[in-house]
Amino acid sequence: MVLKLYNTLTRKKEVFKPIKKGQVGMYSCGPTVYWYQHIGNLKAYIFADILKRTLEFDGYKVKHVINITDVGHLTSDADEGEDKMEKEAAKEGKTAKEIADYYFKLFFEDLKKLNIKEPDTWCKATEHIKEQIALIKKLEDKGYTYRTEDGIYFDTAKFKDYGKLARLNISGLKAGKRIEMKNKKNKTDFALWKFSDVPGKRQQEWDSPWGLGFPGWHIECSAMSMKYLGEHFDIHTGGVDHIPIHHTNEIAQSEAATGKKFVNCWMHENFLTFKGEKVSKSKGGLFTLTELQEKGFEPLAYRYFILTGSYRQPIDFSLEILEGSKNAYERLKNIISDFGDDESINKEYLKKFEEAINDDLNTPEALAVLWKFVRDKDAEGKIKTIEKMDSVLGLKLFEKEKIEIPEEVKKLAEERENARKEKNWKKADELREKIKKQGFEILDTKEGWEIKKG
Numbered sequence: 001m002v003l004k005l006y007n008t009l010t011r012k013k014e015v016f017k018p019i020k021k022g023q024v025g026m027y028s029c030g031p032t033v034y035w036y037q038h039i040g041n042l043k044a045y046i047f048a049d050i051l052k053r054t055l056e057f058d059g060y061k062v063k064h065v066i067n068i069t070d071v072g073h074l075t076s077d078a079d080e081g082e083d084k085m086e087k088e089a090a091k092e093g094k095t096a097k098e099i100a101d102y103y104f105k106l107f108f109e110d111l112k113k114l115n116i117k118e119p120d121t122w123c124k125a126t127e128h129i130k131e132q133i134a135l136i137k138k139l140e141d142k143g144y145t146y147r148t149e150d151g152i153y154f155d156t157a158k159f160k161d162y163g164k165l166a167r168l169n170i171s172g173l174k175a176g177k178r179i180e181m182k183n184k185k186n187k188t189d190f191a192l193w194k195f196s197d198v199p200g201k202r203q204q205e206w207d208s209p210w211g212l213g214f215p216g217w218h219i220e221c222s223a224m225s226m227k228y229l230g231e232h233f234d235i236h237t238g239g240v241d242h243i244p245i246h247h248t249n250e251i252a253q254s255e256a257a258t259g260k261k262f263v264n265c266w267m268h269e270n271f272l273t274f275k276g277e278k279v280s281k282s283k284g285g286l287f288t289l290t291e292l293q294e295k296g297f298e299p300l301a302y303r304y305f306i307l308t309g310s311y312r313q314p315i316d317f318s319l320e321i322l323e324g325s326k327n328a329y330e331r332l333k334n335i336i337s338d339f340g341d342d343e344s345i346n347k348e349y350l351k352k353f354e355e356a357i358n359d360d361l362n363t364p365e366a367l368a369v370l371w372k373f374v375r376d377k378d379a380e381g382k383i384k385t386i387e388k389m390d391s392v393l394g395l396k397l398f399e400k401e402k403i404e405i406p407e408e409v410k411k412l413a414e415e416r417e418n419a420r421k422e423k424n425w426k427k428a429d430e431l432r433e434k435i436k437k438q439g440f441e442i443l444d445t446k447e448g449w450e451i452k453k454g
């Protein structure tokens with residue numbers, strides 16, 4: 001079956017063609033590990049995971065790389081402001097490495113909770129300084145760089161097609177105000193290497209052919225993706241916010257250095273919003289996954305919620321909407337848990353499902369097919385077919401929930417069992433009702449009784 005993916009570069013859904021038969025190289029821009037990842041950030045990795053699982057479903061062998069930004073990401077996109085890592089380290093009185101390790105670990109645990117597959121390669125910016133310097137050197141040798149008082153910059157005017165990804169109006173951008181330009185030649189020029197202003201003041205700084213300093217944020221993704229996937233690879237993912245600056249700059253510096261096309265297909269997920277605006281501290285909706293768990297939402301209910309929307313559209317979040325997804329997810333699992341053994345595959349439903357996910361990862365449609373299938377009493381092959389569908393959705397649809405049964409409910413269940421032994425059916429029924437009011441259902445089995453969530 002053909003897989004169609006929307007390519008930001010061409011603004012079209014295209015038939016996916018791998019560079020090497022049967023294989024896919026895929027790079028996803030990872031987190032800056034200076035703080036907790038919020039559920040908006042995590043959406044980016046649920047999207048990449050669905051993409052990877054779809055490619056695997058289609059029979060490709062995927063090599064997936066995610067980077068960890070642990071240096072050089074400044075608080076302002078204009079190559080100014082403080083380094084986010086250094087700032088947090090100073091605030092918490094820790095080393096930048098301690099900060100990076102701590103927040104990476106939390107991020108890693110969140111991915112596991114969301115059933116996101118680990119990439120084949122994790123790569124940290126601080127562990128690839130040599131590769132970044134080599135790439136900047138190459139750009140310098142080719143005449144794409146210049147020096148200002150605070151660093152080595154990429155001259156965007158020298159790269160034909162700069163801004164092609166974002167369709168930027170370059171002529172409009174070049175006329176930056178003096179004050180915004182600092183010593184830059186063009187407003188869109190960006191730092192490849194920044195000098196340490198006071199040597200020894202920063203925790204993270206390295207020697208380079210240009211002096212003591214640290215890499216700019218964008219160069220790490222070019223250096224590391226090319227190291228692990230080659231100079232030309234298949235798919236690069238990120239959030240839509242990366243289109244105008246980060247990915248635009250990645251393309252410019254990579255293609256300038258190699259003289260060839262960098263990435264075939266650029267894919268971007270849209271924002272998690274709250275009341276129509278990107279989730280943020282001031283506007284709201286900025287939860288961590290752990291905070292959602294504390295409010296009684298299991299991580300996979302959040303994954304289900306994300307899959308109810310198209311990755312290319314913004315999706316509006318609220319606890320009420322999430323509650324709806326949680327109920328739907330639990331209902332779905334409950335229905336599935338009642339299906340008996342059946343070794344066959346339902347080709348008709350599986351085909352519909354494949355058509356949906358291969359149409360630019362249409363997860364809302366894929367879920368609709370799944371729902372129709374589970375409700376279709378005449379449809380056969382439920383177990384095996386749903387297993388296949390779940391290899392893409394990653395919702396652990398067959399995993400039994402570990403339900404915490406409150407002590408009080410357990411006591412009521414025992415009382416009911418005694419009432420039954422005494423053949424006091426009226427009392428037993430009353431107790432069943434009481435248990436029901438607590439949100440649980442009691443089932444009588446050969447072995448005695450069992451409690452299910454009602």
Ligand code: AMP
Nearest residue numbers: 031032040041043044238239271272279
């Ligand atoms: P950062 O750590 O800020 O570099 O962000 C990590 C990833 O999360 C990037 O790919 C961003 O595009 C993405 N991202 C940030 N905020 C949101 C949001 N509200 N919704 C969806 N993705 C987001």
Ligand code: ZN
Nearest residue numbers: 029030221246
């Ligand atoms: Zn990146």
